Amino acid sequence: MRPNTGLSSVAGAATIAALVGFVFFSVSPATRARAADNTRLDQLEKAGDLLRAHKVDGVLPTDPDDAKWAAASEHEVPLVSQFAVAPSAAKLTRSQISVRALYNDSEFALLVVAADATKNDDVSTAGHFADAIAVGFPTDYGEGIPLPYIGMGNEGRPVNVWQWKAAWQTDIDSGYRGVTEAYANRIPRAGPINYVAGKAAGSPLSQTSRTSPVENLVAEGFGTLTSTPSAKLDGKGIYKDGAWRVVMKRPLKPNGVGARIRVGAGLLPITFAVWDGAAAERNGMKGLTRWRFVVFSGENASAKQATPASTVLAGADPAKGKSLVAALGCTSCHALPGVASGGIVGPDLSYAGAIHRPEYLLESIIKPNAIVVPAPGYFDPTSGLSTMPSFYNMRADEDDPDSPLIVTDDDFRDMTSYLWSLR
Amino acid sequence: MAEVYNWQLGRNMEYPYEEHHSKRQFAAVFNTNRCIACQTCSMACKSTWTFSEGQEYMWWNNVESKPYGGYPANWDSKILSQLAEADPDGQKWSEDGTFDGKTIFEAAPKNERVLGYLPTNAEWRTPNLYEDTSTKYKSSGKLGLADGGAELPAHKAWFFYLQRICNHCSYPACAAACPRNAIYKRPEDGIVLIDQERCRGYRKCMEACPYKKPMYNAQSRVSEKCIGCYPRVEGSDPLTNGHPMETRCMTACVGQIRLQGLVDLNEDGSWKEDRHNPLYHMVKVAKVALPLYPQFGTEPNIYYIPPRWVPREYLTQMFGPGVEEAINAYRAPSRELLAVMQLFRRSQEIVFRYEIEEGPKAYETKVRGEKFTMYNDTVIAYRENGEEIFRTEVEEPVIVRPPERSNAI
Numbered sequence: 001m002r003p004n005t006g007l008s009s010v011a012g013a014a015t016i017a018a019l020v021g022f023v024f025f026s027v028s029p030a031t032r033a034r035a036a037d038n039t040r041l042d043q044l045e046k047a048g049d050l051l052r053a054h055k056v057d058g059v060l061p062t063d064p065d066d067a068k069w070a071a072a073s074e075h076e077v078p079l080v081s082q083f084a085v086a087p088s089a090a091k092l093t094r095s096q097i098s099v100r101a102l103y104n105d106s107e108f109a110l111l112v113v114a115a116d117a118t119k120n121d122d123v124s125t126a127g128h129f130a131d132a133i134a135v136g137f138p139t140d141y142g143e144g145i146p147l148p149y150i151g152m153g154n155e156g157r158p159v160n161v162w163q164w165k166a167a168w169q170t171d172i173d174s175g176y177r178g179v180t181e182a183y184a185n186r187i188p189r190a191g192p193i194n195y196v197a198g199k200a201a202g203s204p205l206s207q208t209s210r211t212s213p214v215e216n217l218v219a220e221g222f223g224t225l226t227s228t229p230s231a232k233l234d235g236k237g238i239y240k241d242g243a244w245r246v247v248m249k250r251p252l253k254p255n256g257v258g259a260r261i262r263v264g265a266g267l268l269p270i271t272f273a274v275w276d277g278a279a280a281e282r283n284g285m286k287g288l289t290r291w292r293f294v295v296f297s298g299e300n301a302s303a304k305q306a307t308p309a310s311t312v313l314a315g316a317d318p319a320k321g322k323s324l325v326a327a328l329g330c331t332s333c334h335a336l337p338g339v340a341s342g343g344i345v346g347p348d349l350s351y352a353g354a355i356h357r358p359e360y361l362l363e364s365i366i367k368p369n370a371i372v373v374p375a376p377g378y379f380d381p382t383s384g385l386s387t388m389p390s391f392y393n394m395r396a397d398e399d400d401p402d403s404p405l406i407v408t409d410d411d412f413r414d415m416t417s418y419l420w421s422l423r
Numbered sequence: 424m425a426e427v428y429n430w431q432l433g434r435n436m437e438y439p440y441e442e443h444h445s446k447r448q449f450a451a452v453f454n455t456n457r458c459i460a461c462q463t464c465s466m467a468c469k470s471t472w473t474f475s476e477g478q479e480y481m482w483w484n485n486v487e488s489k490p491y492g493g494y495p496a497n498w499d500s501k502i503l504s505q506l507a508e509a510d511p512d513g514q515k516w517s518e519d520g521t522f523d524g525k526t527i528f529e530a531a532p533k534n535e536r537v538l539g540y541l542p543t544n545a546e547w548r549t550p551n552l553y554e555d556t557s558t559k560y561k562s563s564g565k566l567g568l569a570d571g572g573a574e575l576p577a578h579k580a581w582f583f584y585l586q587r588i589c590n591h592c593s594y595p596a597c598a599a600a601c602p603r604n605a606i607y608k609r610p611e612d613g614i615v616l617i618d619q620e621r622c623r624g625y626r627k628c629m630e631a632c633p634y635k636k637p638m639y640n641a642q643s644r645v646s647e648k649c650i651g652c653y654p655r656v657e658g659s660d661p662l663t664n665g666h667p668m669e670t671r672c673m674t675a676c677v678g679q680i681r682l683q684g685l686v687d688l689n690e691d692g693s694w695k696e697d698r699h700n701p702l703y704h705m706v707k708v709a710k711v712a713l714p715l716y717p718q719f720g721t722e723p724n725i726y727y728i729p730p731r732w733v734p735r736e737y738l739t740q741m742f743g744p745g746v747e748e749a750i751n752a753y754r755a756p757s758r759e760l761l762a763v764m765q766l767f768r769r770s771q772e773i774v775f776r777y778e779i780e781e782g783p784k785a786y787e788t789k790v791r792g793e794k795f796t797m798y799n800d801t802v803i804a805y806r807e808n809g810e811e812i813f814r815t816e817v818e819e820p821v822i823v824r825p826p827e828r829s830n831a832i
């Protein structure tokens with residue numbers, strides 16, 4: 001027997017399926033003491049999963065230099081190249097951003113600081129890409145509601161994305177930079193005939209007057225990201241001393257489509273993405289963080305919806321997990337640190353724990369079809385099923401249900417704890 | 424990746440999406456032998472579609488002087504070298520006409536769906552740079568180029584004009600690369616379009632299209648591409664009373680080198696046998712016209728009659744196997760092909776079907792030692808509903824100016 005996993009109510013008979021179906025969404029009985037919440041928060045904090053939002057009086061600042069930001073605690077968040085789906089970065093890199101959060105009774109604001117050697121805000125030629133920073137929330141969240149797939153969400157689990165764009169910031173600060181502005185010496189246009197298709201079609205990118213540098217978007221899977229105006233989503237970015245300092249803020253209640261920020265209802269799942277224009281980053285080529293949770297400092301809300309890694313992986317042994325990963329042949333499809341000839345069929349897992357939560361990692365090992373990432377090679381286009389085999393319930397002798405499982409529930413958790421350690 | 428069948432390669436290939444085909448396909452034949460590089464096509468396109476701010480550098484239709492000229496500069500040698508690097512010594516056709524090498528989809532690195540590159544701003548700047556720089560070409564003489572460049576009168580240098588528009592590919596690389604599904608192929612005619620509302624200016628299409636035909640509009644910050652003059656192809660231009668019409672670049676062609684139409688497709692994407700569709704006849708029966716760089720794997724739908732005077736090695740790289748056959752078919756055309764070739768540019772309307780009425784023998788000659796007889800047949804062009812559009816003869820009528828106007832200009 002393993003040490004108590006904190007799942008004593010089900011531990012005796014717990015199959016991993018029960019664990020997967022149960023741990024994620026409703027591990028605790030209906031009434032938990034505040035103390036249990038605090039333990040949970042401590043564990044989340046230790047794993048770097050918590051962002052503390054501080055309550056302030058009066059209007060929330062839009063200016064990154066506002067003195068009010070000093071009240072918020074600063075959190076360092078590791079950022080890793082999105083590597084699950086092409087297009088992605090050619091090389092996996094890991095960097096860091098810092099995040100602060102403030103709120104009051106009607107608004108929520110974030111300050112993100114991202115180091116960037118160059119300011120790229122110009123998109124006025126085909127060869128230039130601009131910097132951008134985004135924050136994502138599940139459109140719906142709470143106890144019993146699974147988190148969307150990281151980044152773009154998945155079917156039935158949409159995300160709300162706020163994307164601040166350096167190019168839009170410059171549009172606001174010094175006017176729309178179109179062809180006339182970019183090419184100061186060009187011969188002026190003789191006639192009034194000028195049809196800009198993107199603008200006529202209503203593309204939000206083509207609009208020459210804007211009021212906010214932040215775009216409100218929703219997505220329900222790869223390729224579904226859709227702009228949807230939200231009048232009160234605002235922000236401001238300043239480039240100074242080799243870093244972007246960007247504020248994004250919005251009323252708690254979305255003005256249009258978007259996530260509701262329920263201060264009193266528990267934790268707010270949150271994720272970040274950063275694009276470096278100098279490296280031609282756009283779309284899926286970006287740095288990404290895993291789901292974390294905002295806790296609202298002044299509220300007495302429950303923390304039940306988030307399961308700390310230490311609970312999901314209680315007693316699991318990452319070293320054993322590492323040898324299991326090698327023994328089961330995972331590396332023939334996945335790249336992993338220290339494996340000379342890592343596979344390239346599946347996603348590179350070198351930083352698996354920086355992008356995915358442990359419950360997702362466990363679920364995807366046991367049930368590869370729970371969320372199928374629709375990337376070429378990852379799934380069979382005809383059946384829609386994942387290319388990854390499941391070892392779940394596989395027995396040494398297929399015809400003998402009493403023969404030992406090839407991979408036990410504990411093995412699955414050992415492997416997950418190894419992947420989770422790759423941060 | 425899914426497996427799809429590419430008839431131009433004679434084999435299945437990888438493609439990010441499952442095989443689906445339009446009911447009809449926009450297609451055209453360009454006769455490179457007759458182009459005079461007047462650029463009327465380019466101007467017809469520009470004055471119709473790309474005259475606005477942000478489109479200054481765009482030539483959805485361009486005509487470049489091969490082998491050196493290109494828009495964007497060096498587009499074809501760049502992607503060819505990328506492919507050669509990805510598959511050293513493997514980019515070959517086998518005897519039976521199957522392509523053994525890698526397509527841009529198969530050679531894609533793990534982090535991309537398509538192998539490609541984003542041209543630099545400078546490469547877009549000039550529509551035909553290097554068109555006349557053959558003296559720079561240090562050749563072994565293998566391609567027929569003199570080492571010292573062009574030297575009259577005994578020069579060996581060669582060039583030809585290559586007319587280029589979007590190929591409205593059957594397996595578009597632009598659509599394959601778009602992470603937003605903002606690019607789509609119309610089921611009714613196979614025209615490939617960028618949804619101006621969904622595009623987010625990522626320029627993955629620019630990077631992926633081996634022909635470099637999607638272009639970023641810096642004014643609207645989204646990408647645009649050749650739209651195949653779809654209102655004309657649909658017949659919604661008032662000029663033809665609802666009958667499908669060829670595109671602006673086709674109908675404006677001074678050299679009368681272009682013929683565009685629609686071919687019916689079977690469910691598996693193969694061309695429906697349509698013996699009297701001029702495109703079907705030229706591509707599938709006479710085999711006089713070939714796709715441009717079929718080895719890229721996108722199944723492009725503009726077919727070229729290769730230039731007769733260009734070294735075969737170069738042409739084979741550009742048009743795949745079948746170059747010799749195509750040139751022979753063009754040099755001494757069959758009685759039917761010769762009649763079909765008269766359909767070029769007699770009308771703006773799309774010719775869906777032709778009939779030939781046999782005429783008398785016009786003359787006899789020898790082509791490369793072989794007897795060649797020309798007949799003055801009449802070819803009749805029909806629109807979609809079976810009505811006649813025009814009829815024309817193989818022999819151009821000789822019109823003698825009456826004496827009283829002999830000096831009139």
Ligand code: SF4
Nearest residue numbers: 589590592596597632
């Ligand atoms: S030529 Fe390029 S832009 Fe046109 S359909 Fe093919 S891949 Fe797309």
Ligand code: SF4
Nearest residue numbers: 458461462464676678
């Ligand atoms: S209009 Fe015709 S002849 Fe003139 S450049 Fe274009 S394709 Fe060639």
